[in-house]
Amino acid sequence: MKLDPTFHVSLEEMFQTQLLSSHDLEKEHMLLVDIMNCAQYGITTPKIIESLIQYETTNYQKIVAESIKQKRWNLECKPFDYFYLFKVRLNNMIDLCFGEHAIVLHLPRSYMPCYKTPDQTVLKDIQLVKQIQNTLFDLCQYVRDDFKITLKSFNEEIQLISKWLDDINKSLNFAQAELIDHQLNQLQKGQYYQFLQQKRYKNSEQASKIQPLQIHHSDLEQYQKELLHVAEIQNSFDQCDTHNRYDITKFSQWRLKRSLKTGNFSNVQIVVPIKVVVPLTCDIELFDIKKQKVLRFKASQQKVDDVNQFTLIDCYYEQIKQLLGEEEELKEHQKNIFYENGEQFEEVLFSISNVEIVVTTNFTQVGYERAMTATTKMNMEQFPLYKQIFTKKYFSSFVGDLSLPPDLESKVNQLFNDSPEKVEILNQIIKDQMGIIYGPTGSGKTRLSAAISFVLKQLTGEKILICCADNASADAMIQQLKEVSIIFGDQDCFLRVYSCSKTDQLFSTGIIAENIKQHEPHHLCIQKIADYLEDIEQEKSFHKVGPWKINDQELLNLQQCVRRKIPVKVNQLYKNNRNKDGRNHRSIYSEIFTEIMENASIIVTTCPVAGDSRFATMNFPICLIDDASAISEPMTLIPLALGVQQVFFSTSFKLQKIRCMKQLEQSTINVSLVEKLGQVKNNPFPKYKLTQQFRCAENVCLLESPLQKYVLQPTQFKSQNNFLNLREAQIFEYKVDEDLYYNYNCLQQLVQSLHDYQLSDVMVIVPSMDEKKSLEFKSGAKVCSLGEITGQEADVVILSLISQESANQLEKEHVQFKCLSRHRKVLIVLNSKSNPVQINCLNQYLASQGKVKSW
Incomplete structure (x- = not known):
């Protein structure tokens, strides 16, 4: 109508x-x-x-x-x-x-x-x-x-x-x-962004003037000067990276504590709405727009009501008073007024003025400072191997005529019953002061390092440090130690030590794996405190917790620490001050933590972490460095400065270049220490070559790499395993329509079909953490990002190259090879039908086998 x-x-x-x-x-x-x-x-x-x-x-x-x-x-x-x-x-x-x-x-x-x-x-x-x-x-x-x-x-x-x-x-x-x-956006505009870009440009100019570093040095001071100068430029360049900085200025507000008696301000905080998702572990940077100056502070983060509050550690009112805007006009009865030690205070809010506030997860400065400290310790007492490191000359020094007693030899033979070459290498390497173990991916280098650790522990009784290239490698090492310890016994003698920030993240989010937790010192420390708290004795005005006396407040702090399972920060760990009433909760935590660390025979961590305060008073006569070709020379010095007298490196045939700015590539800062040691031809460092392969298709392992050079050349090797016929390992590539992949959940269908064929050990590799989060709940399989696959393996690996990020992530050949060498039976590559990612060595193999299909 x-x-x-x-x-x-x-x-x-x-x-x-x-x-x-x-x-x-x-x-x-x-x-x-x-x-x-x-x-x-x-x-x-x-x-x-x-x-x-x-x-x-x-x-x-x-x-x-x-x-x-x-x-x-x-x-x-x-x-x-x-x-x-x-x-x-x-x-x-x-x-x-x-x-x-x-x-x-x-x-x-x-x-x-x-x-x-x-x-x-x-x-x-x-x-x-x-x-x-x-x-x-x-x-x-x-x-x-x-x-x-x-x-x-x-x-x-x-x-x-x-x-x-x-x-x-x-x-x-x-x-x-x-x-x-x-959401937090990456820093990509504003005056602080321009400030950082200008600094990176200056770093590039400095780097272009650097001459190539000498491989062999005769003067220690010259070695230290050259290495640190190059490392300082690279560190400054990395420090100005904008990719791990996020601007929170528009969300932020100042909150300070003001004394009603004196009018003085203290306890500087920044508050943001709770909906703003900020990284769990981060520092706060304040860029003063007028002075073009950056102030950086560590911050303790706490959720209170509807806001996230960041308390800036060691930040004082005088430092930031020019950055405060207008004070919030609140009536007296509306202000948060409270008492502290008998004095009356109020909380006052201020707006933001003349400052850009940025959260950052860029901690490269920490590693550089620890490497710098390590170079200053290059003397016979603190760094016994320093001469061999800076001269790159091997002095053929034997640590002793060590040999395996019958019971230990029996355990080694039992562990490596399918690999006689490992038994031979282990018998020889324990007599050397330094050695390089190298072999193809899947040849058992990590397992051999775990066995060497247990053998040397039982032969010498010395403390052993194992340093890995990253957290994923260190976690994989713990798994190997657990398996090897079943044969050697003493299953509680090793620890997995994370950085302070990583420990905070793992325990705050509860994502630490159960098999790792049992060997993590913070968890063991909390457990021991919890045991003490079950048996508290009242003694006048004190409480007796184990051998310590503490007051009511410190008892409450300990109870909260146990209940929340939040770690005490490393920078607070060794504050062993006694208060006037006895011990405080930090000193108790510190003493228990130190005791756990000292009682461990084997400690697994990464190179930068070995330089933090928890290791400051410890000595490690023996050190193993796993995946050493992925660790820069300055970072490798950090564990060696802990009194190491005997060190072994393990590395792959696929040597990789350390990431650095292009202008510094000629300086050889991108060449690892193990690769430099491997170049020595006169009086070469001992090398031990593994030739057996225990994972992935043999043809893939034999693919040539332009990164192989010097004496670490690939060799023909046999494929051997009692459980899997690796000669029949298969690789397939499927060209998939992107809409089909994302909208019709073809990944889950693929995993389900593999399960139907009794293939339940499946791992999916994706380029980024974001894609991992989006696919994890859909696929029904274990999903790993590229940064997490070190040391991981599975019967069937699905490599997803559909995302646009894949091309950038897989530019480096060592990353390609790492992806192609995780499978034991089958590798399935899912590539985009419209815009496929090109991996040359994979394309050559698939073309020869005729195993490219469309889906």
Whole structure:
């Protein structure tokens, strides 16, 4: 039925008159709903929708904005009555305009309000569509902005408004908009970004003037000077990387503690809304825009109510007073006033001024400082091998005529019953002061290193340090030690020590693997404290916890530490101060932690971690460095400066270049220490070659690499294993349509079909952590990013190259080879049909085998 046009006009005029005259909340609501119903069924023109949204916006601003400004609710009715009805209407308006049966534009809520260009419009008047879209999204944005403002207030009435605005925001369900609103963006603009880019340019200029480093040095001071100069330039360049920095200025607010007695400020904090997802372990950088100066602070992070608060460690009011904006105008009774040690304080909020606030997970400075410390220890007492390291000359020094007693020899033969060459290597290498173990991927280098550790422990009784290239390698080493310890006994003699920040992350998120946790010193420390707390003795004003006396507050601190399982930071670990009433909780934690470390015979960690304060007083006469070709020379010096007298390196045939800036490649800073030692031809360092292969297709292991050079050349080797016929190991590549891969979950179908063939040990390799998170719950298999596959293997490996990130991640050949050598039976490569990632050595192999298929 076609209505008379004059009817539309008269009806809309009647609506306008009634709205202006309405003062009752319920009647106004019913009238607005009637207008929407009329628009839905075409009784009025769509133009009235724009007027309706404008009315809602004006009314909302009049009520809510004025209430926030006056810091009190500005309507006679209760906030509940207004906000509940407003939430219903706002969601109805969104459905009316953009829902499944929309009269303006079909647009899923997950794209709102980011979607700016209408495509599938219902109305023919595109201009009107854009006006309605912008007007409604502006109203939604007012709600979101007002929520951010109210979130910072201590006023009870405003806090009540904040809760309702938050409830409305959640009901809108703008998933993508929520993400954009609260996600941290990489630093890619602003004055701090320009500042860092300028520093990197200066580093590049410095690097271009560096002459190639000598391989052999005769003067120690010259070696130290050259190595540190190059390492300093590289470190400065890495420190200015913008990729692991995130600007939080727009979310931030200062919070300081002010003494009501003296007026002095202390306890500098930065607070951000709890919805802003900040890395669990990070530092805070303050870039002073006027002075063009950076202040960097460690920060303790804590969630309190609706905010994340970062307390800046060793930060004082004088350092940041120029960066404080206006103080929040709060009435006396609204301020958070409290007592501390008998003195009265208040918390005061300030806005941000003349500063960019950035969270960073860039900790490269730490490794450089530890390497610098290690070079200063190059003397006979602290660094017994220093002459052989800086001269790159082997002095053929034997540590003694060690030989295996019958019982130990029997265990070694049992462990390597299918590999006589490992028995032979182990018998010889324990007599050398230094040695290089090399072989193809899957030849058992990590297992051999684990066996060497147990043999030397039982022969010498010395403390042994195993340093790996990364955390994944170190975790894989722990697994090998666990398996080898079944034969050698003493299954509790080794520890896995993470960095302080990694420990904090693992225990705060609860993602540490159970098989690792039993060998992690923080976990063991917490367990021991928990045991002590079960047997507390009351003694006058003290509590006796084990052999220590502590007061009530310190007892509470210990109990919280055990309950929350949060580690004490490394920089606080050795604060062994006694307070006036006895021990404090940090000193107790420190003593127990130190005892656990000292009682361990074998400690597994990474090179940079070996330089932190927990290792400062420890000596390790024996050291093994696993995957040594992936560790730079300065980093390798860190563990060697812990009194090491005997060291063994293990490395792959596939030598890899250490990442460095292009201008420094000629300096050889990108060549690992083990590769330099391997170049020595006169009086060469002892080398032990593994020739048997226990994983992946033989043809893949024999692929040539342009990175192989000097004396570490590949060799023909046999494939041998009692359980798997590796000569039948298969590699297939499937060209997959991207829509099929992402929308129809073909990965899960593939994993399920493998399970049907009784292949349950499946690992999926993806280029990034983001893709890992998106696929982990879908695939039903173990999913690893490229950074996590070191030391990992499975019967079947699925290498996913569909993501656009794959091409960049797989540019380096050693990364390609690592991906192609994780499987024991089958490697399945999923590549994009439209834009496939090219891996030359894989393409050559597949072309010869004819195993490329389409899906």
